[in-house]
Every structure is written in C-alpha cells, then in structure tokens.
Amino acid sequence: MKTEAELSENILKMTMTIRNEFPELMKYLNEMQITIPDVVTPEINIKILQDYYESLQDLLRKYAPTHPSFINNF
Template sequence: METEEEINAKIMKITMVIQENYPELSKYLNEMPVTVPIDSNPIINARNLDKYYNSLLNLFRNYVAEHQLNYIKQTTGSGHL
C-alpha cells in the first residue's frame, strides 16, 4: 500500500487537474460524502485517503466520459462512436 504522502500527492494532482481543466466540476469536490466526516475526530490514514482518492478519480472519469459523449452527440448528431 502507498504511504499517506504518496496518496496525498495523487489527491493534490487530480484536484489540480479538475480545477484547471474542469472548473465546473470543482463545486462537487466539497459535496463528496467522503469529505464530510461523521466523527468529530475523523481518522486520517492511508486507507481513508485511498478511498477519497478513488472517489475523486471516479468522479473525474465519469464526468470526462459523459463530457466526451455529449461532445460526440453534438458534433455527429448521434451517440454512436
């Protein structure tokens, strides 16, 4: 498993890509369930950071895939590749 520092670096990188290239997606970063801790003193460890990173990655991938599909539909008039 990666260290907390390595996962934090990946989180920072994907967050920066989202903010620079897809600013409209940035508003969802603070609304992600993973970022709203239930405990008053949440445990921050490599496992929890990895979960957060994966949720960011899924959000990013899904948005980009949908964005590309919408672009294809607009340019070709159909949803087929």
C-alpha cells in the same frame, strides 16, 4: 499499496486538475464524505485516503469522456 504521502500528493494533483480543467466539478468535491466528516476529529489513514483518491478518479472517469480535449491519465 501507496504510502500516505504518495496518496496525499496524488489527491492534490487530481484536485488541482479538477480545479483547473473542470471547475464545474468543484461543487462535487465539497459534497464528498471525506470533505464533510460526520465526526469532530476524523481519523485520516491510508484506507480513507485511498477511498478518496478512487472517488476522485471515478468522478473524472465519468465526466472526462464528455470532454474530448482531456487526456485521461488517472
């Protein structure tokens, strides 16, 4: 299992890829559960980061095939 720091770094890289390569997907990032927590002080742990990372991967995997110039390395 990846560490919290590794997951955070991977999330940042994937978010930057989305921002730079697929800006039209940014609206979906704002709608994800982790970006709009339902508690005042949400707990961030490895499980939550892993789930968020996987949701970003899923978003790209579903969207990238419609863009042949994108090399899927996530």
